Amino acid sequence: MSLQFVIDILSDLILLIGLFFVFLGMVGLIRMPDVYNRLHTTTKIGTLGAFGVMISLFVRVGFEPIGIKALTLGLFLMLTAPIAAHMIGRAAFHHGSSYGIDNAVIDDYKEACERLK
Amino acid sequence: MSSILLSFALTFMAFTLVPCIYRLIKGPTLSDRVVALDAMAMVIVVILGVYSYVRDSVFFMDVALVLAIIAFVGTIAIAKYIDKGVVF
Numbered sequence: 001m002s003l004q005f006v007i008d009i010l011s012d013l014i015l016l017i018g019l020f021f022v023f024l025g026m027v028g029l030i031r032m033p034d035v036y037n038r039l040h041t042t043t044k045i046g047t048l049g050a051f052g053v054m055i056s057l058f059v060r061v062g063f064e065p066i067g068i069k070a071l072t073l074g075l076f077l078m079l080t081a082p083i084a085a086h087m088i089g090r091a092a093f094h095h096g097s098s099y100g101i102d103n104a105v106i107d108d109y110k111e112a113c114e115r116l117k
Numbered sequence: 118m119s120s121i122l123l124s125f126a127l128t129f130m131a132f133t134l135v136p137c138i139y140r141l142i143k144g145p146t147l148s149d150r151v152v153a154l155d156a157m158a159m160v161i162v163v164i165l166g167v168y169s170y171v172r173d174s175v176f177f178m179d180v181a182l183v184l185a186i187i188a189f190v191g192t193i194a195i196a197k198y199i200d201k202g203v204v205f
Contacts, residue, residue, distance in 0.1 A: 012122055019126055022160065026136045029156060035148045038140070042156040050163050053126075057170050060119075069178040070166055073185060077159065080189045084155060087196035092148035094200050 011060040018052025025049060035092050039085050046081025050074065123171055130164045151195050158188035 021044050028041025054074030061067035093109065137160065140153035162181045169177035194204050 008119055012119060015122065015126060018163075019129055022130070022133055022163070025156065026133045029140050029153065030136045035146060035152065038149060038152050042152055045156050046159045050159055050166075053163050054166060057166060061170065065175045066169060066173075066178055069175065069182065070169075073162070073166060073178065073182050076182070076185055077162070080185075081159070084189055084192040084196070087193055087200075088148055088151055088155070091196040091199040092146070095146075095148065 007059060011056045014052055014059060015056040018049050018056060021045065021049035021052060036089060039089050039092075043081055043085040046077050046084075050077045050081075123167060126167050127164065127171070130160055130167070133160055147199060151192065151199070155188065155192050158184065162188070 025042050025045035028044075029038055032038045032041060051074045054070040054077070057070040058067045058074070061070070134157060137153045137157040141150055141157070144150045144153060162185050165177050165181035165184065169175065169181065198204050
C-alpha cells in the first residue's frame with residue numbers, strides 16, 4: 001500500500017468519472033429532442049468530462065510539463081465551454097428556427113426581449 | 118491495469134466520435150450542427166491529452182491547447198454569424 005498505488009487508484013477513478021460524463025453527453029446528443037436540450041447535455045462534455053480527464057492526468061503525472069499543461073487545458077475548457085454554449089443558445093433563440101420553444105411552458109427571455117424593444 | 122484503462126479510454130473516445138458525426142449529418146437546424154462540432158472538438162482535445170500521456174510526449178498537449186482555443190473562437194464566430202448575419 002504505497003503512495004504510488006493510492007495515486008494510481010485515485011487517478012483511475014477520476015478518469016472513469018470523466019469518461020462516464022462523456023458517455024452521458026453523447027447519449028444526450030443522440031436522444032434529446034431539441035437543440036437546447038442537446039446543448040445542455042453536450043456542455044457536460046466540456047466541463048465535467050474533459051476537466052475530469054485532465055485532472056486525472058494531473059494527479060497521475062504531478063508537477064511536470066504534461067501535468068501543468070493538462071491542468072491549464074482543463075481550466076481553459078471549464079471556463080470557455082459555458083460561454084460557447086450560452087452564445088449558441090442565444091443565437092438559436094434569435095434565429096427563430098427553434099421548434100422546441102413553441103411548446104415551452106414558460107418563456108421569460110422572449111418577454112424580456114419584447115420589453116426592451 | 119492503468120495501461121488497460123488508458124487503452125480503453127482511447128478506444129471509447131474514438132467511438133464517441135460516431136454520435137457527433139451522426140448529429141452533424143442529420144441535425145435539423147444549423148445550431149444542432151454547431152453543437153455537434155463543438156462536442157467533437159472537445160472529444161478530440163481529450164483524446165490528444167490522453168495520447169500525450171500514453172506516448173509520454175509534451176507536444177500532443179500543445180496541439181490540444183491550440184485546438185481548444187481555435188474551437189472556442191470558431192464556435193463564437195459561427196454563433197455570431199447565426200445571430201446577426203455578420204461575424205464582426
